[in-house]
Every structure is written in structure tokens, then in C-alpha cells.
Amino acid sequence: MIVDITGLTKIYRDKHQSVTAVDGIDLAVEPGELFGLLGPNGAGKTTTIGVCTTRTLPTSGRVHIAGVDVVAQPAKARRNIGVVPQYNTLDRSLTIFENLYFHCKYFGFSGAEARDRSNSLLKQFHLLERAKSFPSQLSGGLQQRIQIARAIAHRPKVLFLDEPSAGLDPQSRIAMWEAVRELRAEGITVVLTTHYMEEADALCERVAIIDRGKVLALDSPEKLKTTLGANTRIELALRSEDSASPLAEKLRALPQIRSVEPISGGLRLLAREIEGLLPQLMEATHNHGVRDISINEPSLETVFIELTGRDLRE
Amino acid sequence: MSSATAISTFPAEQRVSYTGAFVSLMLRDFRVLRREIGPFVTRIIMQPLLFLFVFTFLLPRIGQANDVGGANFATILLPGLMAVAIMFCGIASVALPLSQEFGITREIDDRVMCPLPVWAVAAEKVCFSGLQSILSALLVLPLAIYVPATPVYFQITSWAMFIITLILSSLLAGALGLAIGSNVKPQQIGLVFSIVVVPITFLGCVYYPWEVLSHLRWLQMAVLINPIVYMSEGLRAALTPGVPHMPDVAIILAMLASLAILWAIGIRGFLRNVIS
Numbered sequence: 122m123i124v125d126i127t128g129l130t131k132i133y134r135d136k137h138q139s140v141t142a143v144d145g146i147d148l149a150v151e152p153g154e155l156f157g158l159l160g161p162n163g164a165g166k167t168t169t170i171g172v173c174t175t176r177t178l179p180t181s182g183r184v185h186i187a188g189v190d191v192v193a194q195p196a197k198a199r200r201n202i203g204v205v206p207q208y209n210t211l212d213r214s215l216t217i218f219e220n221l222y223f224h225c226k227y228f229g230f231s232g233a234e235a236r237d238r239s240n241s242l243l244k245q246f247h248l249l250e251r252a253k254s255f256p257s258q259l260s261g262g263l264q265q266r267i268q269i270a271r272a273i274a275h276r277p278k279v280l281f282l283d284e285p286s287a288g289l290d291p292q293s294r295i296a297m298w299e300a301v302r303e304l305r306a307e308g309i310t311v312v313l314t315t316h317y318m319e320e321a322d323a324l325c326e327r328v329a330i331i332d333r334g335k336v337l338a339l340d341s342p343e344k345l346k347t348t349l350g351a352n353t354r355i356e357l358a359l360r361s362e363d364s365a366s367p368l369a370e371k372l373r374a375l376p377q378i379r380s381v382e383p384i385s386g387g388l389r390l391l392a393r394e395i396e397g398l399l400p401q402l403m404e405a406t407h408n409h410g411v412r413d414i415s416i417n418e419p420s421l422e423t424v425f426i427e428l429t430g431r432d433l434r435e
Numbered sequence: 436m437s438s439a440t441a442i443s444t445f446p447a448e449q450r451v452s453y454t455g456a457f458v459s460l461m462l463r464d465f466r467v468l469r470r471e472i473g474p475f476v477t478r479i480i481m482q483p484l485l486f487l488f489v490f491t492f493l494l495p496r497i498g499q500a501n502d503v504g505g506a507n508f509a510t511i512l513l514p515g516l517m518a519v520a521i522m523f524c525g526i527a528s529v530a531l532p533l534s535q536e537f538g539i540t541r542e543i544d545d546r547v548m549c550p551l552p553v554w555a556v557a558a559e560k561v562c563f564s565g566l567q568s569i570l571s572a573l574l575v576l577p578l579a580i581y582v583p584a585t586p587v588y589f590q591i592t593s594w595a596m597f598i599i600t601l602i603l604s605s606l607l608a609g610a611l612g613l614a615i616g617s618n619v620k621p622q623q624i625g626l627v628f629s630i631v632v633v634p635i636t637f638l639g640c641v642y643y644p645w646e647v648l649s650h651l652r653w654l655q656m657a658v659l660i661n662p663i664v665y666m667s668e669g670l671r672a673a674l675t676p677g678v679p680h681m682p683d684v685a686i687i688l689a690m691l692a693s694l695a696i697l698w699a700i701g702i703r704g705f706l707r708n709v710i711s
Contacts, residue, residue: 133711174548177711196453200550210544214467220545223466226459227549229452271545 122185123279123310124150124173129182131168131334142168144334146182150312150327152278155305157325158314159421161431165334166314167207170283173312174204187278200228203272203280203309207287209264211256217267218243218252221274228275242270246300262293269300273309280304282313286320298324318421330425337428346419352379352391352427354417355402359387360410368409375401387412391423456551460559463546468567478527479571483516483578491583509583511678514670515641516579517572518604518663522639524568525608526615526632529560533616534624537708547709557617557705561609561698568605572670589674596683600669603690607662610694613701617708639663644671646679662693 131143143165150156158166171177172184175195184191187201212220221242225235243249246266256264265285272280282301286294301324305311315321321328322342329339338345359365365388369381372390377398379391392398395416402414417423425431468475491509536543546556579587591597619627638658640648645668648655658664669690671680680686 171711176547176709196550196552199548202548204544204548206541206544208541210540210542212463212542212545213540214470215463219463219466223459223463224545226462227456227546229455229550 122149123152123154123187124148124156124312125183125185126169126173127183129169129172129184130180131165131172131177132180141334143172143179146331146334146336148329148336148339150279150310152310153305153308155301155311155324155326156313157321157328158312158331159316159318159321159325159328159425160314160331161316164316164331166316166331167283168334169331170204170281170312170314173279174202174281175199200275201278203275203277205265205268205272205280205282205285207283209256209261209268211264211267211271213256216253216255217248217259220256220267221271224271224274230275238274242274245303246270260293262289262296265289265293265297266300269297269304273304277309279310279312282311284314284316286315286317294320318425322421328421330421330428332425332429338424342421345421345424352393352419352423353395354423354426355390355392356384356415356417357388357390357406357411358413358415360412362386364409368406371405372402375405377401391427453551453555456549457555457559460546460549460556461563464559464563475567476574479520479524479567479574480578482523483520483575484582486512486516487578487582491585491587495584509579509585509587510589510675511644511671512642513575513579513587513589514674514678515639515667517575517670517674518639518666519636519641520571520575521568521604521666522608522611522632522636522663524571525564525605525610525612527612528564528567529609529612530616530619530627531624533560533613533705534619534621537617538621543709553706553709554702557613557702561606561613561701564609564612565602565605568608569601572601572605588677590676591674592676593673593683596669597673599687600666600673600690603687603694604666604669607666607690607694607697610697610701611662613705614697617701617704635661635663640667644668644679645681659689662690662697665689665693 126146126148129143129146130141133140133142146165146169158169160166168177172179173186173191175191175198178192186198189198189201191198212223215223218239221239222235225238226232230238243252246269248263248267248270251259251263256267259267269282269285285297285301289297298320301311301313313324325342327339327341328345330337330345340348357368359368365383369383369388372378372381372388375398377392377394379393381388381390383389487509490512533543543556547553549556579589615624615627615631638654639661640658641663645655645658645664648658665681665686668681669686671678672683672686
């Protein structure tokens with residue numbers, strides 16, 4: 122176990138209120154795994170990462186990274202940890218090369234080692250021609266890539282990425298995914314948080330679905346989809362919400378339909394089997410002012426809805 | 436070959452030491468400072484230069500020199516100007532950047548994630564600022580020799596006292612910067628200048644020795660909470676022993692106490708900002 126979280130709880134208290142951000146989380150990540158924490162904003166993902174990376178003190182529970190207790194020995198634990206936080210923390214006063222070079226120096230590299238490591242990272246991340254630029258001269262996507270390069274510069278055992286694709290354009294996001302997959306191939310354990318189900322699905326070998334500070338499910342994306350999310354989600358957009366409830370009545374009568382619930386502007390159906398359903402659906406919705414039909418195959422999103430009754434984006 | 440490879444594969448694990456990380460943080464600050472050496476020197480020279488020019492060169496020349504602008508004034512002013520130079524260095528090199536980094540850019544995060552205790556990252560800031568402060572104080576000396584119309588009488592009678600007060604003053608300024616920078620939001624930093632920096636300068640025995648405040652006993656007592664007083668008086672004791680000043684031991688003890696208090700306030704704010 123390279124990341125070992127047991128009974129982790131974090132309650133933020135101030136004069137007016139106390140907020141439970143993490144409510145008894147247990148997680149174990151194996152060496153070399155690409156592990157995802159998937160959940161909506163405010164689910165407790167960032168707090169969990171914060172504790173793992175020595176930046177948040179837990180209310181109770183223990184976290185060991187590569188066998189080192191992060192609360193008892195934070196300075197020692199940090200040697201095994203690489204972090205890419207949600208916000209850009211590149212050193213604006215230093216060039217790209219210097220950002221990497223001094224990071225290596227902080228972790229005890231000699232001048233020559235730091236120089237070699239920085240140059241090889243610049244090469245690996247296709248940043249050589251940017252070596253002398255300052256962070257502010259680069260695009261958000263490039264800055265994110267440098268942050269990843271810097272995070273792994275001291276050869277940590279675990280890399281934590283907190284919402285790595287937040288604020289990235291689709292192209293940069295794909296480039297970031299590729300960079301993360303390459304790290305995985307190098308044997309670095311990667312733990313990332315995301316609220317994009319496509320990201321968890323595309324990147325992670327195992328995913329913990331987190332909501333309101335608790336782990337609701339934990340498995341490979343495939344297993345999660347087959348065991349929990351074996352539903353196709355169909356959304357009907359209606360011209361008028363008045364027709365929603367008579368239509369819902371009618372649809373509930375169809376055998377393949379598992380549930381029908383109103384959403385804003387229409388209805389959301391969960392179906393066990395899509396085969397043969399469409400003609401029946403067409404017939405049932407005839408004359409009910411259906412504007413649009415969208416069909417979503419089982420995905421981590423449907424798994425999340427199944428578990429919480431809510432959308433990831435809600 | 437194989438063992439050499441093994442070592443270089445895990446340099447982070449095997450060779451890291453707190454000292455190494457601390458020194459590397461210093462090297463990083465030196466690199467940044469070297470890049471901005473022009474603005475740095477301008478920043479630290481302008482204030483003492485203008486002060487000396489107006490009060491010790493201009494006023495005597497245009498016949499406005501009374502007691503304050505008189506011959507002796509340059510001598511009284513010298514240690515005070517050094518104290519102010521030291522204090523401004525602490526504000527400019529710790530308080531302003533820290534407030535920005537905590538409030539807006541968060542770029543200190545990478546340094547906080549260094550493999551050494553978080554308080555040591557703050558200590559490095561204070562120490563590096565201390566080095567700059569010493570430099571800026573020493574730069575006041577040649578200005579004081581060449582600018583004033585009347586000669587300035589200073590002599591270092593006790594090198595020990597001079598070195599101790601210079602180092603303690605510089606650390607004290609860094610700790611003051613830490614206390615301000617880690618407790619004040621960037622939007623309020625301007626206000627801090629009006630309600631903290633300006634008052635402690637004007638009431639810091641910079642332009643007059645502490646002893647003459649005996650005419651206003653309540654003020655003489657009140658300014659004792661101001662750390663700049665001990666910086667000015669300490670440098671006065673070390674550089675211009677002819678001008679009345681507090682006893683050496685009292686100055687050093689008061690400086691140590693101020694340093695402890697400001698460090699405690701500063702590190703509390705620092706930790707609150709980086710650990711939740």
C-alpha cells in the first residue's frame with residue numbers, strides 16, 4: 122500500500138458553523154496505480170488530497186504515504202509526494218528552467234544533478250525551447266505541464282493531481298492526459314481528483330466515487346459501470362412542462378423503464394435495456410411535445426446518479 | 436557503476452537535509468535578487484539619500500537650520516536612518532511579497548512543499564531579508580559621509596555592539612515583515628503603511644534620541660512598545676556613543692523580546708495561511 126488512508130475525518134469549525142468536509146474515508150492505493158477520486162465540487166476530494174500532501178490537518182484518522190505518517194512527519198513525507206494543486210503555483214520570479222532547477226535543489230540534488238534532471242524534464246515534456254521564458258509568458262496549458270514536470274522532478278513515489286484539467290482547453294487536457302499516462306508507465310503512483318467523469322473513465326484504473334465526504338463506491342470504471350450503472354439514461358426535453366406528468370405516467374408503464382423523474386425542462390428516464398425501446402418510446406411520446414431526446418450509454422455519470430440521485434454537475 | 440546508479444536514482448531520499456533545503460531556498464532568493472539588483476539598490480538608497488540631502492545639506496545651506504537641522508543633526512540622524520532603512524527592507528522583502536503570495540498568487544506553495552519544517556521556510560524569509568537589511572544599513576554610511584554639508588561624527592567604539600545590533604535589528608525587521616505579511620490581506624497593505632509603518636518610523640527615535648523625550652514623559656514611556664526605538668538606540672549606542680542613548684544591555688534585551696513576540700505573531704499567521 123503506497124497511500125493508506127484510514128478513518129479520515131476533517132471538520133472545519135469556526136464561530137458560526139462546523140462543516141464536515143471528509144466523513145470517515147478509508148482508501149488504499151497500490152504502488153503504480155492510477156487512482157481517481159471522482160465527485161462533485163465540495164465532495165471532500167481536495168480536503169482528502171490536502172491531508173495526504175501535509176497541507177491540511179485531519180480532525181481524526183491516519184494517512185500514510187509510502188509508510189510515512191503525514192501528520193507526525195510532514196517534512197519526511199513530502200519527499201515522497203509530488204503535488205499539482207488546483208491553482209497555479211509556479212514561481213513567477215524564476216524562469217521555467219529555474220523553477221525545475223530550484224525545485225530539485227530544495228530536495229537535495231547537487232547543482233549538476235539538478236541541471237541534468239531539469240534538462241531531461243524539459244525534453245520529456247517538450248518544453249526545451251521555453252526554458253528561458255517566465256511562467257507569465259506561457260499559456261495555461263503549458264504552465265500546467267510545467268507544474269506536472271516540477272511535481273515529479275524530485276522523483277516522488279506518489280503524484281497528487283488536484284483537478285488537473287480545471288481551466289484547460291480540450292486540447293491541453295488531452296496533452297495532460299498523455300503526460301499522466303506516460304508517468305504511469307514510469308511506475309509513479311498517480312492519485313487525481315476530478316469532477317469530470319470522462320476524465321476518471323479515460324485515465325483511472327480505479328475510481329472512488331465520493332460525495333459529501335464519504336466514499337460511495339470504489340472499483341475499476343468498467344466494474345462500476347456494469348454493477349452499478351447498468352442503466353441507459355434518456356433525457357426528454359419537452360416544449361411545455363405541463364405535459365411532463367401525463368407522459369411520465371405513460372412511460373412508467375413500459376417494462377424496460379426503471380425510473381422516470383422530472384428534471385428542469387423535461388424528464389429523465391433510466392432504462393435497463395435500450396434494445397427495442399426506442400420505437401416504444403417514440404410511440405409513447407407522440408403528441409406530448411417532445412423537443413429533443415438524448416441517450417447516454419452507462420457511464421460513471423449514470424453510476425453517480427444511481428448512487429446519489431443527483432447529477433455530478435448539480 | 437551499479438551503486439552509483441542506484442544513488443543517483445534516489446538522490447532525493449538519500450541526500451536531502453534540512454540545511455541543504457534551507458540553503459537552496461536562500462540561493463533561490465539570491466537568484467531573484469540578482470535579477471532585480473538595480474531596483475533593489477534604488478529602493479534602499481532613495482529614502483536615506485533624500486533625507487540626508489534635505490535635512491543635512493539643503494536646510495543648512497538655505498539658512499533654515501535650527502537645532503533640528505543643525506550641525507549635530509546629521510550625527511543624530513545617521514543611526515535613525517539606518518534603522519529606517521533596515522525596517523523598510525523587512526517590509527519590502529517580506530511583508531509585501533508574502534501578502535501577495537498568500538492573498539493572490541499562492542506561489543509560495545512550492546517552497547512550503549520543501550522537505551523541511553514549514554516554520555523553516557518562514558525563517559529563511561526572515562534571514563534572507565536580514566541580509567538585505569544589513570546591506571541597506573551599511574549603504575547609509577557612505578551617504579552620510581558624502582551628502583551632509585557638515586561633517587558627521589561617527590565611530591565604532593564597540594564592534595561587538597555594532598554587529599549585534601545590526602544583526603538583531605535586521606532579524607527584527609524581517610520578523611516585523613513576517614508578522615505583517617502573513618496577517619494582512621494584500622488589499623489592506625496600504626492601510627498598514629498609514630497605521631503601522633509611518634507611526635513606528637516617526638515615533639521610533641529616528642530623528643531624536645530617546646532621552647530627549649523626557650520632556651514628554653508619557654510619550655517616552657509609550658514608545659517603548661515600538662521595536663524601531665531599540666533599533667535606532669542600539670545603532671546610536673554602537674555608532675555615535677557621544678549622543679545620549681539607552682544602556683546597551685537594555686537595548687539588546689528589548690530587541691530579543693521584540694524579536695520573540697514578532698516571530699511568534701508572524702509564524703502563527705504563516706502557519707494559518709499554509710496549513711488548514
